[in-house]
Amino acid sequence: MSAFGELDHPVFDADNHYYEAVDAFTRHLDPSLGSRVLQWSEINGRRYHVIGGRVNHAVTNPTFDPVALPGSLYDYFRGNPDHRNPREFLSAREPVRAAYRRPDARLSALDEQGLEGCLLFPTLGMIYEEPLAHDPAAVCHLFRAFNRWLVEDWTFNYADRIFAAPYITLADPAWAAEELRWALDHGARTVVMRPAAPTTALGRRNPFEPMFDPFWSLANDAGIAVVVHAADSGGSSNGYAVDGFAATFSGSWKPSIKNFAIEHAIRDYLLTLIFEKHFERFPNLRIASVENGAEYLPDLIKKIRSTSNKMPGYWEDDPVETLRRHVWINPFWEDDVYQVAECIGQDRVIFGSDWPHIEALPEPLDYVAELKNFDAVDRRMILNENVHELITLQPT
Numbered sequence: 001m002s003a004f005g006e007l008d009h010p011v012f013d014a015d016n017h018y019y020e021a022v023d024a025f026t027r028h029l030d031p032s033l034g035s036r037v038l039q040w041s042e043i044n045g046r047r048y049h050v051i052g053g054r055v056n057h058a059v060t061n062p063t064f065d066p067v068a069l070p071g072s073l074y075d076y077f078r079g080n081p082d083h084r085n086p087r088e089f090l091s092a093r094e095p096v097r098a099a100y101r102r103p104d105a106r107l108s109a110l111d112e113q114g115l116e117g118c119l120l121f122p123t124l125g126m127i128y129e130e131p132l133a134h135d136p137a138a139v140c141h142l143f144r145a146f147n148r149w150l151v152e153d154w155t156f157n158y159a160d161r162i163f164a165a166p167y168i169t170l171a172d173p174a175w176a177a178e179e180l181r182w183a184l185d186h187g188a189r190t191v192v193m194r195p196a197a198p199t200t201a202l203g204r205r206n207p208f209e210p211m212f213d214p215f216w217s218l219a220n221d222a223g224i225a226v227v228v229h230a231a232d233s234g235g236s237s238n239g240y241a242v243d244g245f246a247a248t249f250s251g252s253w254k255p256s257i258k259n260f261a262i263e264h265a266i267r268d269y270l271l272t273l274i275f276e277k278h279f280e281r282f283p284n285l286r287i288a289s290v291e292n293g294a295e296y297l298p299d300l301i302k303k304i305r306s307t308s309n310k311m312p313g314y315w316e317d318d319p320v321e322t323l324r325r326h327v328w329i330n331p332f333w334e335d336d337v338y339q340v341a342e343c344i345g346q347d348r349v350i351f352g353s354d355w356p357h358i359e360a361l362p363e364p365l366d367y368v369a370e371l372k373n374f375d376a377v378d379r380r381m382i383l384n385e386n387v388h389e390l391i392t393l394q395p396t
Helices: 086-090 103-113 136-153 173-185 210-222 257-275 297-310 319-326 337-344 364-371 376-391
Strands: 012-017 038-043 046-051 117-121 162-164 190-193 225-229 287-290 327-329
Touching: 012 287, 012 376, 103 117, 103 162, 117 225, 136 173, 173 210, 257 287, 257 297, 257 319, 297 319, 297 337, 319 327, 327 337, 327 376, 337 376, 364 376
Parallel strands: 012 117, 117 162, 190 225, 225 287, 287 327
Antiparallel strands: 038 046
């Protein structure tokens, strides 16, 4: 038996997170911009971020000290067999671990978990673009400062095992291209953005319009993968629920259509990507959907196929096959991974545990059991080879 349990190959986790340092957004932010962009405030003895002049309550404790245990909601996502009140799952807290804040400690955690490596994404960073969407320049100030903190504390490639992704906003097309060039110069192997139509100085725009070509052209030519990660995408509940990102398990919890906002956002993003023939214009571009789930995939493919049948000749190639060539999918660990592989191909499925978030697998290698009906070749692709292909730069 190897260090990877019953497997004879390493496992690479395509969805890990850090909990941002207290100064992650402010260390490199011009203090004169604090009131416009982001600053800390203490209210009734608790610290909160003030974003664009408004106190943000998206997470209970943005200092993450203490923080809920990894995988706290595991049983909830397994169907809540003991019928517990969902808030009970989050009652246990612990001091913030060094592995959430430092790459050397995270490397030790990977060794303990039996993992070869991981892709590393923001926590707060994935939900802080929308609160500033009214001020695109402020968004760019925020994430330029954030990315400078990220490369300083984590680097973009630590020991060839931990690959942190700088955050790119399309709020300013010129800024996005400039920031991508900076990220490439500093060794980034992937970048991350939200599945959303960005709010620019001209209003909300389709991310695949020509105005964004400088960014997409550079990503295409550099051969760097663009990860589209679950985020606050700014979608409207159309009056059925209160809009805005807030913790699901706070207050008087109840189900609402907001529970499905993540999958709606990525479905609309990928549909538009195909409908705009984006890969015909940028044939070297690779996109990965991470932590957006995959239950929407059969319907997505059905809609693409139906549209193709109704509009013969619109696409140069079969649009479903184009999707399968250019898009990698990280399903939720509770999704039907066999259905995902049938939809997108087993060579485009990537494993990600979401560790150490509350929705994560408590132990990443617990996922191996979910792949028991795949043969050894397919299992190795999902657990290791597919993500390595994704993060290997493939310049034109």
